[in-house]
Amino acid sequence: MATIVVVGGTGYTGGNIVREAAGRGHAVVSISRTEPSEPLEGVRYELGDVGEVAARVVPGADVVVACLSPRREMVGRLVDVYRELARLSAEAGARYLQVGGFSSLRPAPGAPRFVEGEVPEEFRQEAFEGEATRAMLVDDAPADLDWVFISPAGSYGAFAPGDHQGHYRVGGEVALFDAEGNSSISGTDFAVAVVDEIDTPAHRRAHIGIAS
Template identity: 70%
Template sequence: MSTIVVFGGTGYTGGNIVREAASRGHQVIAVSRSEPTEHVPGVRYEVGPAEDVAARVVPGSDVVVATLSPRGDMAGRLVETYAELARLAAEAGARYLQVGGFSSLRPAPDQPRVVEGEIPEPYRAEALEGEATRVLLAERAPDELDWVFVSPAGGYGSFAPGERTGTYRVGGEIALFDAEGGSNISGADFALAIVDEIDEPRHHREHIGVAY
C-alpha cells in the first residue's frame, strides 16, 4: 500500500479521493485549512495552509495529490503553491497528480484549449489560474518528477455529485463527450479514476481528461 498525501483533502474532489484511497487500505494524509466535521476512519488529518504543512508531510510519501482551488485566499497563489508541492514531491521521489479544470482541455483536435476562448467573467480568473498550473507542469516541472495533470468533465462539480457507477473513460488533452454531446463524471467515479491511476500508473508527465 502507498502513503498518499491529498492537499485539499476535505474539499469536494479531495474528500472523494481520500475516501476512495482509504477504502483500498492506503495510508492517507489529508491536508486542509480547517478540521473536517467528519473524519474518514484511518485517515490522518493535518490542518493548516498547504505551504506550511507540505514540508512535514510530503517527505516519505509515495504519492502527492493536489486538489486545491484558486478561490478565497488561494486566488492568485495557486501556481507558487503548486510549484512548491511539485518540488517537494520530486525531492521525495513521489508521484504527483494535480487536478485542474475542464477548460484546460481542447474541445477537438487542433483546436485551442477551452480557456483560450470566451469564458464567462465569473469563472474566467479561476480558469486562467488553473491553466497556469498546467503550464507550470508542462514547462517547468523538475525533470525527475513523475506528474499527471488531470482534468474532469465539463459538468463535474459539487453541484452535480452524481452516483458511483464504477465506470469512466480516460482520454488525453482532447475533451471526452458522450453520444448526446454531454461531458460529465460523478465525484465518486472521478476519485475512482484518480486512485486507479495511483494503483496502476498508466500516464507519465502528461495531461489527461476523465469523463463518462
C-alpha cells in the first residue's frame, strides 16, 4: 500500500479521495486548514498552511494529490503553491497528481481550450488561475517528476454531487460528453478514478479528463 498525501483533504474533491484511498488500505495524510467534519479512522490529519505543512509531510509520500481551489486565501497563490508541491514531490520521488478544472480541456482536437473562449465573469478568475497551474506543470515541472493533471467533467462539484454510478471514462485533453451532450461525474466516481490511477498508473506527464 502507498502513503498518499492529499492536499486539500477536507474539501469536496480531497475528502472523497481521502475516503476512497483509506478504504483501499492506503496510508493517507490529509493537509488542510480546517478539521474534517467527520474524521476517518486511520487517516492522519495535518492542519496548517500548506506551505509549512507540506515541507514536513511530502518527503515521506509515495503519491501527492493536490486538490486546492483558487478561492479565499488561495487566490493568487495557487501557481506558486503547486510549483512548490511539484518540487517537493520530485525530491521525494513521489508521483504527483494535480486536480484542475474542466475549462482547461478542449471541446475538440486542436481547438482552443474552454478557458481561452468566453468564460462567465463569475468563473473567470478561478478558470484562469486553474489553467495557469496546468501550464506551470507543462512548462516548469521538474524533469524527473511523474505528474498527471486531471480535469473533472463540466458538471462536477459540491453543487452537483450526483449519484454514484460505479463507472467512469478517461480521456485526454478533449472533454468527454455523453450522447445527450452532457459532461458530468459524481464526486465518488471521480475519487474512484483518481485512486485507480494511483493504484494502476496509466498516464505520465499528461493531461487527462474524467467523466461518466
